Amino acid sequence: MIKSTTLKRLLAGAAVAAAVVVAGPALAKDKLRICASTKEAPYSAADGSGFENRIAARLAVAMDREPEFVYTDKFAIYIVGEFLDAKKCDVVMGADVGDERMLTTAPIYRTGYVYVSREDKNFTGASWNSIADTDYGRFAIRFYTPAEVMLKYAGKWEDNAAYLYGLINFKSRRNQYNQVAADQLVSEVANGGADLAIAFAPDVARYVKSSPVPLRMTMIEDEIVRSDGKTIPLQYDQAIGVRKDDRALLDEISAALPKIRGDIDAILTEEGIPLLPPSS
Template sequence: MIRISTARRALTGAALLAAPFAASQSASAAEPLKVCASKIEAPYSTEKGDGLENRIANVVAKAMGREIEFVWFDRAAIYLVRDGLDKNLCDVVFGVDSDDERVLATKPIYRTGYVYVTKSEGGPELGSNWKGLEKTDATRFAVRFSTPAELILKEAGKYEDNVSYGLSLVNFQDKRNKYTQVEAGKLVSEVVNGDADAAIAFAPDVARYVKGASTPLKMTMIEDDFARSDGLKIPLHFDQSIGVRKDDEKLRAELDAAIAKAKPEIDRALSDEGVPVLPPNA
C-alpha cells in the first residue's frame, strides 16, 4: 500500500571528497524529511507529486538542507496521522489545522478560508457574508460533506433542497461506515457547467480549478462570522501548518526555522496556485 520515493537524490565526486566534513554535521541534517502523503488528495497531493502540498514540502525540505522522501498512501489525507505519523512510517504531515489536537503543529505556513465560487458574469450576488445565502434566490450549491460549507447551507435554509443534488455529486454512494467525499474539481466544474449556482469551498480545495476553468470564475472570501442557531461559532478561516508527533519538539523547531526561511518560495507556490491568503492568527 505504501510506496516510498526519494527526490533530488544525487551523489557526486565533490560530495565524496566532502565526506569528512559531512560526518561532522548533526545526524538529523543527513536524514531525509519523511513526508506522509496521499496519492489521491488532489489538488494538495498526488502520486505525480504535483500537488500544492507536495511543492511546499519540497521547498521546506530544501530550506532544511534535507532530501525529501514521500511515504505514499492510497487513502485520503484524513488518515495520514493515524496510519502514517502515529505508526512512525513518516515524520511530518502537511496541511493540518494549526490547532489540530492529534499533532504538534508548526507555526502557520499560511492562513486562508472558505469562499464562494461563482461565475464572474451572471452568477448570483452573495456578498462576502454567509447570510448572503439566505437572501439569494439561487437554490443549488455544490459543497463537500461534513464541512462548514454544509453547515452554512443548513443555517441558511438551503440544505433540504440540496440533499439529492449533493448526493448526485458522488453518484449516490452510500456514506455509511466509509469516507465518501466530493472531488474538489467537481465543485468547480458544476459551476462552470451551470449545474450549480455556486460552490462553497475551502479556498485551497478549489483555487487550482478556478484558475484553470474554461469559464471565468471568481472566488469571494466569506467573512469569519458564522455561528449556528445555538450560538456555537463555526470557524471559516484557518491557519495551515505542518504536523509532527507530539513528542518531536526538535523537528518542529527545525520546521519553524525552515518555514521562515522559505516564506518567499511558499508564497510563490500559493500565488501560482491562486490561493487567496489572510494574515496568520498565530
C-alpha cells in the same frame, strides 16, 4: 624486514585506497518523511504536483534533508492516525494551527472558505448567510465541512441533498468515507450544474484559475453562529504538524521555514489562493 620494492607497492596501494576514501560518495542526507495522499489534489498528488508537495520539497532542502513522500491511496483524514502516529511518516502538511493530535508550527498561511460563482451571475455575497435570500437551489460542496452547516442553517440543505449525493454516485456515507472531488466543485459551477460552490479556498483556487469559463471566488468574511451561541470559523491558519513526541523535528522545521518564506508565497500565489493575515 620489508623489501623496498614491496614497501613501495604497499605505499602505492595505501595511497590509492586513501584516494578512494576521499573521492567516495558523500554521506547520504537524512530524509524528511512527508505524509501524503494520492487522493487530495490539489494539495497532494502522486506525481508531486500538489502545492503542498512543492512546499514540503522546498522545506526539506532548507533543512538539508532529502524529501521522501510516503503516499497512501486513502484520504487525508486517515493520515494522522494510521500513518503519522504509526511512524510511517513524520510530517503532515496543511495542519490546522493547534490541532490537538499534533505539535504544529506557527502559521505558514491563512485563508478561508469562499463562494465560487460564474462571473455572469454577478454574485457578490460575502456572508455565510448570503445564500439564504437567493433563489439558488444547487450548491456544490464537500461533505463533513462547514459548507454543509451553512446550507442547513440557511435552509438550503433538504432541497440540495439529492443533487449532492448524485455527485458521489449516491454512495452511502454511513460505512465509508466518500467525498466530492475538488475539481468537480468548480466544473459543476462552470457548466451550470450548480449555482454556487462553497469550499475552502485551497481546494478550488487552482481550478477556478484554469477554468475556461470566467469564475469568481468571494471570501466569506464572517463566522457561522450556531443556535447554542457557539461559532464555527470559516477562516483558518494552516501549519505543519509532527507527532506530539517529536519536538526536536518541530524545532528544526520552524528554524527552516523563514528560509523558504519567499518560496511559500510564490507557490501560493501561483496556485491562486487568496491569503489573509495570520491570526496568531
